[in-house]
Amino acid sequence: MVVSLWGCQTSKQKAHELAEENVYKPVEYKNASIPGPEVVVLPGEMKSANATFAQKVTDNNIRDFAELELSKANFKILERADTQEFFNEFALAANLGDAEALAVFKKGRFKATNWLVAFDVLKAEPVADVKQNVDGTSAGLLVGLALTLAGSSDAGRIAGTTIASIKGSDRSVIWNVGLRYKILDANTGMQVATGYFEDKLEIKASMQSFLGATQAQSSAVTLDTLVQRLVQKAVQEIDGSYKTAQATGTAGGGEPEPEPAGKKNTAAAPKINAAKEKKIIKEYQAKAAEHKKQKDADAAMVAIKGYFHAIAQIDHNALLTCTCPSVHQEVEKGMEPLYKLAAQTPDWRKHLTMDVSKVSYEIVDQQEDSCTVRVGGEMSITVGKQAPKVTPQNEEYTLTRENGRWKVCTAHFS
Incomplete structure (x- = not known):
């Protein structure tokens, strides 16, 4: 109590x-x-x-x-x-x-x-x-055994x-x-x-x-x-x-x-006739729309790259953050062995390396609030001193924008 x-x-x-x-x-x-x-x-x-x-x-x-x-x-x-x-x-x-x-x-x-x-x-x-x-489990067993052998079984327990x-x-x-x-x-x-x-x-x-x-x-x-x-x-x-x-x-x-x-800006503005002004407006509306589309695409690419980086780092919180709730269960199930490894082995990075630097990304379809990214290239996993195991990547991932943030809605763990 x-x-x-x-x-x-x-x-x-x-x-x-x-x-x-x-x-x-x-x-x-x-x-x-x-x-x-x-x-x-x-x-x-x-x-x-x-x-x-x-x-x-x-x-x-x-x-x-x-x-x-x-x-x-x-x-x-x-x-x-x-x-x-x-x-x-x-x-x-x-x-x-x-x-x-x-x-x-x-x-x-x-x-x-x-x-x-x-x-x-x-x-x-x-x-x-x-x-x-x-984790005191092993130490507890050793101390308990030592005290029991010394004649104090209750104290040892x-x-x-x-x-x-x-x-x-x-x-x-x-x-x-x-x-x-x-x-x-x-x-x-x-x-x-x-x-x-x-x-x-x-x-x-x-x-x-x-x-x-x-x-x-x-x-x-x-x-x-x-x-x-x-x-x-x-x-x-x-x-x-x-x-x-x-x-x-x-x-x-x-x-x-x-x-x-x-102080107000008083610099003389260039004189522009109505026809020229209309042309500039039309030109910049197209430029602004293209700029927004490119900015959205860049943000989506950050999200999908971050997803693979989170896998390589066995980062539980990051994976939940960058994925849609609809795939959380699949991600949890697919990553479970790696989560256990990271939890039980603090220095797991000394024994396991996942390299995603050769994974490639290409947006193949882009809408206002969704896009499809084709992932290619390869991911390699190295355990200890063993030769790297190379896994080719050839999948399409769907991303959607939720509250202004892009999230990965396809997991491909199964």
């Missing part, structure tokens, strides 16, 4: 501590008293091919974080900019540095915009993964049972995440400034069991919290170095400085 109560109290205390570490923590922006220029936050790029990260952090998450922090730093944010007409065309023209097209699309609520700001995740990868298990009940599992994964920001002039598309921030996050999970009482614990700071804190660092630099006309120097050297805070 005492052990049980202690376990409950400790679990509640730990849960509270972990929740506290993930609570939003505001930061100070030294120029927050100065009104900043009008800003539109553009969709960023997500260059991580890791399934776990891609399922937990999206470009929409990052835009929300950025708009919140820029607002706190007293920048004027055009909220829900992506709902405005020609937003995608406007963003694409800015990224291409097309001043003529910007003059066409910089109208309505975009007219007063000074800056376009994007936040891109350039790196998000686990750089270390350490797992350690403790009790001690053996107690030690055998001690079980533990610890896993520590260190993530390295890098975020870049860039500021574009809303009139010309020219880059005003850029910066890069990188940070590490250690995610820990542990389980301790003693006489039937089990205590599980996970690390506090999550991947999306880490990204939010990187966004805060980026906004601190934007606020401190580029908000006012008095800021000295810009990233990259020789690039134009931003206009004084709050």
Whole structure:
């Protein structure tokens, strides 16, 4: 009873501590008293091919974080900019540095915009993964036998049972995440400034069991919290170095400085007749549609590559995260022998290697919220010092988009 109560109290205390570490923590922006220029936050790029990260952090998450922090730093944010007409065309023209097209699309609520700001995740990868298990079963048997032979059979039985009940599992994964920001002039598309921030996050999970009482614990700071804190660092630099006309120097050297805070863009826009404007709109609508399709395809490829990477790493959580619920049972059944191996052998990577670097991927059909990927090439499995066992891949996988995230809905384990 005492052990049980202690376990409950400790679990509640730990849960509270972990929740506290993930609570939003505001930061100070030294120029927050100065009104900043009008800003539109553009969709960023997500260059991580890791399934776990891609399922937990999206470009929409990052835009929300950025708009919140820029607002706190007293920048004027055009909220829900992506709902405005020609937003995608406007963003694409800015990224291409097309001043003529910007003059066409910089109208309505975009007219007063000074800056376009994007936040891109350039790196998000686990750089270390350490797992350690403790099982007292064997030690308990040995201690029990030793005490019994010494003439204390009851003590031997009790001690053996107690030690055998001690079980533990610890896993520590260190993530390295890098975020870049860039500021574009809303009139010309020219880059005003850029910066890069990188940070590490250690995610820990542990389980301790003693006489039937089990205590599980996970690390506090999550991947999306880490990204939010990187966004805060980026906004601190934007606020401190580029908000006012008095800021000295810009990233990259020789690039134009931003206009004084709050000053409207008054640069003369190129004069475009109605026929030319209509042509540009039509051209950019086609470009924006193609850009969106390519971005969707890239995200789907990240999902399917992440699926195979999760298999190679025997990553239970990642596999559940990147697959549809309809195939979870098949995945669990197909991966069960590998899950057991990973659970029972902490250093399994020393004895087993699954190489998916030669697996190839090709999208053969793409719709708005679904696509089919043909997987080819080969996967190799090496056990100990044995020769690699090569398994050719020749299957088609269906992916669907759920809540903005691509998930693999075909398993091919049977």
